[in-house]
Amino acid sequence: MTQVKICGLTDPDLVRHAAQSGADWIGFVFAEASPRFVTEPAAASLLMQVGPARPVALLVDPVDEQIDRIVGLGFPILQLHGQETPDRVADIKARTGKEIWKAIGVAEADDLVRVGDYAAADRLLIDAKPPKGADRTGGHGLAFDWNLLSAWTAPRPWLLAGGLNPGNVADAIRLTGAPAVDVSSGVERRKGVKDRDLVSEFLSAAKHS
Numbered sequence: 152m153t154q155v156k157i158c159g160l161t162d163p164d165l166v167r168h169a170a171q172s173g174a175d176w177i178g179f180v181f182a183e184a185s186p187r188f189v190t191e192p193a194a195a196s197l198l199m200q201v202g203p204a205r206p207v208a209l210l211v212d213p214v215d216e217q218i219d220r221i222v223g224l225g226f227p228i229l230q231l232h233g234q235e236t237p238d239r240v241a242d243i244k245a246r247t248g249k250e251i252w253k254a255i256g257v258a259e260a261d262d263l264v265r266v267g268d269y270a271a272a273d274r275l276l277i278d279a280k281p282p283k284g285a286d287r288t289g290g291h292g293l294a295f296d297w298n299l300l301s302a303w304t305a306p307r308p309w310l311l312a313g314g315l316n317p318g319n320v321a322d323a324i325r326l327t328g329a330p331a332v333d334v335s336s337g338v339e340r341r342k343g344v345k346d347r348d349l350v351s352e353f354l355s356a357a358k359h360s
């Protein structure tokens with residue numbers, strides 16, 4: 152069954168709802184430019200609501216001090232969504248011993264070549280590139296051309312992200328063979344505010360495809 156991450160939750164009821172509805176992972180965004188930003192104290196309290204889902208800390212080019220604080224909160228998984236190099240990802244893996252995900256922005260076939268360099272990442276998150284001049288590296292609700300993945304062999308476990316929603320996630324899984332998917336904007340009616348029904352619909356569509 153396809154695994155699902157719901158990312159960018161800020162409300163304890165929604166965290167409980169996503170977990171009880173079958174989300175495998177729940178993501179918390181520690182990037183201040185994001186409309187889904189959570190402070191570390193807020194995250195500490197949201198973490199108590201994740202139930203059987205696994206929490207993921209989304210970080211953008213984090214310094215060591217931030218990493219240490221986030222690990223101290225109890226996050227078992229760090230999603231690196233900035234310009235982290237393969238060496239920096241390896242450093243963070245060695246420093247924390249935690250499960251590390253590395254997001255890769257894709258717009259053309261060449262973008263997939265460099266994923267092989269990220270040998271220290273436990274999982275790759277294949278996402279659309281942000282629009283030019285954007286103030287943040289993800290969470291724009293934009294998809295890339297999924298056909299780029301149809302003949303791609305992933306070097307390690309991976310998730311598909313970027314512009315997914317309840318209406319397109321089944322097609323995306325069918326076309327790309329993604330074993331796991333990640334959504335943020337596609338389960339919101341207002342930017343940064345998750346919608347219970349859309350979260351349920353997304354989980355149902357992804358899990359039944």
Ligand SMILES: O=C(O)c1ccccc1N[C@@H]1O[C@H](COP(=O)(O)O)[C@@H](O)[C@H]1O
Nearest residue numbers: 158185289290291292312313314335336
């Ligand atoms: O969600 C954000 O605001 C965000 C900010 C900075 C980096 C990444 C962010 N979100 C991640 O972007 C992808 C795709 O999101 P969307 O579904 O297209 O809105 C996803 O991995 C989010 O975790």
